[in-house]
Amino acid sequence: MSGTAGAPLLEVIALDAADAVAAQEGGADRLELVAEMASDGLTPTTGTVREVLSSTDLPVRVMLRDAAGFLPADLDGLRRTAAELRDAGAEEFVLGFLDGGGAVDVAACAAVLAELAGCRWTFHRALDHASDPDAAWTAAVDLGCDAVLTAGSPRGVEAGIDALLDRAARPRNGVELLVGGGLRTEHVAPLRLAGVRGFHVGGMVRVGGWDTPVDVAKVASLRAMIKPAVPA
Template identity: 55%
Template structure:
């Protein structure tokens, strides 16, 4: 397969971002507070990272742990401030109490993003019905990616779902790119690449020393090499 796969790496700060770019990352997901699985970073953190690297940045819009939108006005305000600072790609995704997509919250935030490209994150792995969610979201402006492990439990359990969804790419609701992440390991890569998956997301895998230490450029380079070889 000649098409270069996208490698996205979670970054918390400038040091992470520079190491990820050095290792061969194509894009960064910018977050803070990984104890809550990644929340919206401060505008100053975005600005510092944007000044330090040249690769694409997708900024998380999520203010609390879980997949409830919470304070939608605060989300809209955060989106507005990040847009004013130059952010033009985002990550978001909200579910209601029944596991359905929270369309009012999504539409409120997307109105502020004004057509920017965005990823619907792993809320899809907690949805009541993945297929129905995709079809309900298919007309939302800017949606070009789903970040998913195929299962809330991670890629090991979700691999059959990922392979099935990869085979449906181009169908209604399945036009966005499949970005695989969540318990992803290098040994998953050959099978996913053979199925046509061309985007991969790593967090802990880029930090062999754990979340208390920065991203390792060498670890990112190992993933870059593996993706290019698969």
Template identity: 55%
Template sequence: MSKRAVLEVIALDAEDAIAAQAGGADRLELVTDMAADGLTPAVATVAGIRGAVDISVRVMLRLSDGFDAGEVSRVVRAARELRDAGAEEFVLGFLDADGEVDLGAVERVVEALDGCRWTFHRAIDHAADRDALRKQLADLPGLDTYLTAGSAPGVDEGLPVLLAEAARAGEPGYEQQLLVGGGLRLDHVPRLRAAGVDAFHIGGAARPGGWEAPVSAEAVREWRRAVDGVRG
């Protein structure tokens, strides 16, 4: 029997976190400001969620819209403050103006994480060369996941890339878990599962009422059944 697939849900606050856990989420991605595609949340939010749920929480390290690291010392400071507030897992990813990985920025932040596990997020979908990016990051401590749709527009366009990368699992640069998210729909799930993908990430799909409404435990439950391959 294969191990249960991971279902990660975006949470903005403790209410979201509680609903996501009730619906069967394994992990949360904690962000603020979805108008900017998710930025670093307040320390108090992190502490509140850590007290509200007992599933894993990955906290976004991103201070402004886009994939530029900005002032790296500010990101490093945020990482340290979040760790002091109880954060143990993180999400990050920085590119330079040419679409190459900003290795200097990533290395500085990862050093501040001091061994914490982390996801390289959808910056990979905007990279000039996905394969080169993976190989440059391959030996960084703590990196265990890539959040990707396979393309910048989303999973519909990125499906061939996702299937190809899933087939390379275990190769150098491809040891990390593929966490599929970004325009992901329920009808994508069976094909991805059949290809060996075992981690899924949802944001808006967990909120039938839109981003102004909280996470729906029932919506998460529907995704839980889908990624577990349970019909009905």
């Protein structure tokens, strides 16, 4: 998807059912469900997935990542987990692996995706750590994702804003450019002006960092910036 087509989308990181409820109340459009943010987000337990799915009617994208970094620790284990999470009701996912040279590990991604036939999924910020982000974008899209999460830089949106604006100007053929990773309020206006419609946040909508829950008011404030009310 390129240009300004489509409604803006606000995706909020949730760690549990309470986060999910607060994000929905604040006006989020979708959740990314993860565990262990000290490792930048790993796969949540099956029990947590069930609790979150029963607490909200928002779409929930579940992280499939078993170790910090972008090399899978146990690929067969990830495949089993993916199947278990589907059995638990998960229908959307987040994943992405790099090889030792910093290219997208197409074989590893495809192995996990074999368990996810028919599911929508996001290629996550592995893109920002790739040796060639443009080649990584192409590989991710070829694998069948419908969204790519990126900050434009491994150092976050502030460092990657120019790369994000450049990416926003390119045709994306129906694949969502989802911006996240150190997003701040001052980034929203220039990104929206450039045609970015997807925004992904976590710490930004918590009062005291990852040790505090999602704050309804913070989600609502960000939603108002991303999706201004239409005058009556």
